[in-house]
Amino acid sequence: xxxxxxxxxxxxxxxxxxxxxxxxxxxxxxxxxxxxxxxxxxxxxxxxxxxxxxxxxxxxxxxxxxxxxxxxxxxxxxxxxxxxxxxxxxxxxxxxxxxxxxxxxxxxxxxxxxxxxxxxxxxxxxxxxxxxxxxxxxxxxxxxxxxxxxxxxxxxxxxxxxxxxxxxxxxxxxxxxxxxxxxxxxxxxxxxxxxxxxxxxxxxxxxxxxxxxxxxxxxxx
Numbered sequence: 515x516x517x518x519x520x521x522x523x524x525x526x527x528x529x530x531x532x533x534x535x536x537x538x539x540x541x542x543x544x545x546x547x548x549x550x551x552x553x554x555x556x557x558x559x560x561x562x563x564x565x566x567x568x569x570x571x572x573x574x575x576x577x578x579x580x581x582x583x584x585x586x587x588x589x590x591x592x593x594x595x596x597x598x599x600x601x602x603x604x605x606x607x608x609x610x611x612x613x614x615x616x617x618x619x620x621x622x623x624x625x626x627x628x629x630x631x632x633x634x635x636x637x638x639x640x641x642x643x644x645x646x647x648x649x650x651x652x653x654x655x656x657x658x659x660x661x662x663x664x665x666x667x668x669x670x671x672x673x674x675x676x677x678x679x680x681x682x683x684x685x686x687x688x689x690x691x692x693x694x695x696x697x698x699x700x701x702x703x704x705x706x707x708x709x710x711x712x713x714x715x716x717x718x719x720x721x722x723x724x725x726x727x728x729x730x731x732x733x734x735x
Contacts, residue, residue: 516633517544519562521553521579522595523571527618531566531595534622541629548572550579551686557583557590564629567612569596569603570672574686577610577669584611591632595620599642600721602660602668609665614638659705660722667704670697675714675723 518541520528528546535541545560547553551573553565565583569576580592593614594607604615614632616625617640628638663671673683680698684691707713717723 516541516564516629517560517562518542518629519545519547519553519556519560519565521547521550521556521565521571521576522568523548524568527568531625534625535629538622538626538629541626550574550576550582553579554582554586557586561587562590563633565590565592566595566629567592569594569598569607570676575669575672577606577665577672578687580607580610580612581665591635593628593632593638598721599640601658602663602722604639604643605661606663606665606668615643616640617642658720659716660720662704663701667697667701670694671701671713671717672722674698674701674710675717 518535520531520543522528522531525548532543535543544562545556547556549571553567556562557565565580567576567580574582576594576596580594583590583592591614592612593616594603594612595616595618596603596607597618598604599617607615613635614628614637616628616638620628620640624640631638660668660671669687670683673686678686680691680694683689683694687694689697702708702713705713705716707716714723
């Protein structure tokens with residue numbers, strides 16, 4: 515029996531996944547989590563074989579949670595399950611240690627197939643993501659400025675554009691505020707921006723941040 519943990523901050527989506535997996539005879543949902551922090555704790559408590567991980571959640575988010583879970587127990591396999599199918603998310607998720615990457619358009623059959631494949635230690639990418647990565651390998655990477663960020667820089671960038679304060683990022687990632695600011699200004703330099711607002715606007719333009727209904731704070735961190 516493959517033990518699965520569902521991690522997503524939307525309750526209705528978690529319920530939907532539970533229903534999708536209910537008829538899969540050799541897959542059992544053993545727990546749920548609403549944030550990256552809860553996911554790390556749940557992995558200690560319920561010992562899943564596979565984690566279905568959303569990437570954009572409150573707190574440390576899915577990328578950092580994936581890194582921590584892999585460090586906690588390398589036998590736990592992670593599948594990123596998110597709305598984003600374009601760069602830089604797939605590459606960053608794979609860098610963080612995820613073995614699989616699916617979009618939330620996945621059907622029940624493919625989801626079960628991915629879980630079984632990843633459980634065996636094999637990589638699984640949805641066809642849309644695999645195609646996008648293949649195209650990116652031959653494309654001019656100048657079109658994706660976020661591709662030059664390291665995994666840690668990407669994690670901090672996502673928290674900044676979602677209006678997290680430096681002290682909050684510091685607490686969640688167990689870094690000093692000085693270190694967080696050093697990362698922040700390094701991100702500014704790499705992306706040629708000078709403020710959090712410019713960074714957020716760039717993230718919206720490149721599809722990293724959903725501009726519809728997302729408020730960009732102009733307050734200083």
